[in-house]
Amino acid sequence: MKVNFIDLQGQYQSLKEEIDAAIAEVLDSSAYILGPSVSHFEQTFAEYCACREAIGVNSGTSALILALKALRIGPGDEVITAANTFIATVAAIVQTGATPVLVDADPFTRLIDIDEIEKAITKKTKAIIPVHLYGLMADMDRINAIADKHDLFVIEDAAQAHGARLKDRPAGSYGILGCFSFYPAKNLGAYGEGGAIVTSNKKLAKKIRKLRDHGSERKYFHDYMGYNARMDGIQGAVLGVKLKYLDEWNQSRNDIADLYREALSGMPIKLPQEFKHFYQVYHQFVIETDVRNELQQYLSRNDIGTLIHYPVPIHKQKAYKKAGLKKVAFPVTERFCETVLSLPMCPRLKAAQVEYIAVKMREFFGSR
Ligand SMILES: Cc1ncc(COP(=O)(O)O)c(C=O)c1O
Incomplete structure (x- = not known):
């Protein structure tokens, strides 16, 4: 017997007709970047995460960078996160010019050791990024209580936790912003790169929509120094089909x-x-x-x-x-x-x- 670590091909074969039709629709419409398939996915994913908005981007790493940028975090600021995480969490903090402050793992949950967070807070701390590693959410009630006490933002790194819940509230809905990756091997995976930020803060959502598209809402008019971090139409279509399952x-x-x-x-x-x-x-x-x-x-x-x-x-x-x-x-x-x-x-x-x-x-x- 052979057991592969993961079977992406089998999943595609089981949904082939539906996926192929959704991709064909994008190709026929020429809406290769953003467009209706991405908007539709954004609406359904926001609902799934019990948030008012979702913004589709081109990777989980971009989601984290845009989240930090939207909160004006940068040089001189410190961001607390888990020492036990994938490199992208820390890379995103560094990319903004802020300093990552790592906190060791709890031996039982394997997630950020919540008892150690307060010791890492300084006058420069602006945010905490808990990481819901392996599909287990960090205890967001406790983390939000610490953040409230010290007036800090909480950004959830939910790249590994689509659909995870704490007391029936889904991952992504506890922080001011929640970041997801749709790397193909994730629980919800695209057929290429993809990511999303979820939030119920309309103002931040609007800003992130601009940041993902060179800081513009209206073509060739730029309100911020932004990025090219838009989601592809084909990924929106694939994710729209897969979210149902x-x-x-x-x-x-x-x-x-x-x-x-x-x-x-x-x-x-x-x-x-x-x-x-x-x-x-x-x-x-x-x-x-x-x-x-x-x-x-x-x-x-x-x-x-x-x-x-x-x-x-x-x-x-x-x-x-x-x-x-x-x-x-x-x-x-x-x-x-x-x-x-x-x-x-x-x-x-x-x-x-x-x-x-x-x-x-x-x-x-x-x-x-
Ligand atoms: C915990 C964590 N954060 C961030 C990311 C970055 O996502 P992406 O690979 O889509 O940039 C990943 C996955 O790759 C991840 O597992």
């Missing part, structure tokens, strides 16, 4: 997570935890083990694809040696880099495949 796919991910929990029980590994009031969307199913590298190699030899999210922490990346990161230790994040392993996870994963992975893992641990 997102809840179903997220539920399948939860069902697969349950199968994993049962099949892997009793093994010397740490499984992702469930938390009361949180609906996770298992963007990744991440286990922890001290023999991560050996296990990954063993699974690979048995045709099982796995990935490491992430092997090198941001503060140890070559690119960030000179980014002005404060010299603070991040032992929990560093430990995760040595122990985490993402097992195959996508809505189409079969029970028999989960069983095969479990058999191979039992074999691996049994032989040690």
Whole structure:
């Protein structure tokens, strides 16, 4: 048996007719950039996120940059975020000229350690960017309470958490702005690059709409120094079709997570935890083990694809040696880099495949 880490082709084949028709409509209309397919997706995605507006952009990284720019964050400002995240969260802060201030991970949630946030706040702090890593939302009630107390903005990095909920309120709706990525492998993935910002603040939405298009609302009249960060019509069309299936796919991910929990029980590994009031969307199913590298190699030899999210922490990346990161230790994040392993996870994963992975893992641990 072969188990790929993810099966994007299978998903496309299951929706081929609908997707092909939606793409053909864009091609026939020549609305290649923005246009009706993007507007339609923006409306439905805003609703999905319980927000008044969604602005489609060309990547999750652009979404974060535009969010920060819209809040006038830049040189001299500090932005607090998680040490345990994908590089784009921190890159976006640096791109604006602001200084990222990293906070170590909580060993249980693996997300930003909320108890440590207040210690990182200074007079220069303008915003907090919690990251809903692997499909689990950060505790936004607690983070918003800290932000309110210190008069800070909260921007959610929800790139890995489309449809995740805390007390039935969706990811993206807790911060003043919520940023999403539609990288193909995400829970809601485009067929190319894509991203969105959601908000219920009409003023900010208007500004971000301009920022994504060279700071203009009216062609050739520029109110801000903006960007070219517009969403393609084809991506809007693809996302519009796929959004209808997102809840179903997220539920399948939860069902697969349950199968994993049962099949892997009793093994010397740490499984992702469930938390009361949180609906996770298992963007990744991440286990922890001290023999991560050996296990990954063993699974690979048995045709099982796995990935490491992430092997090198941001503060140890070559690119960030000179980014002005404060010299603070991040032992929990560093430990995760040595122990985490993402097992195959996508809505189409079969029970028999989960069983095969479990058999191979039992074999691996049994032989040690
Ligand atoms: C947590 C996180 N933030 C930001 C991004 C950036 O998104 P994109 O790749 O669409 O620029 C990603 C995904 O790639 C991500 O996983």
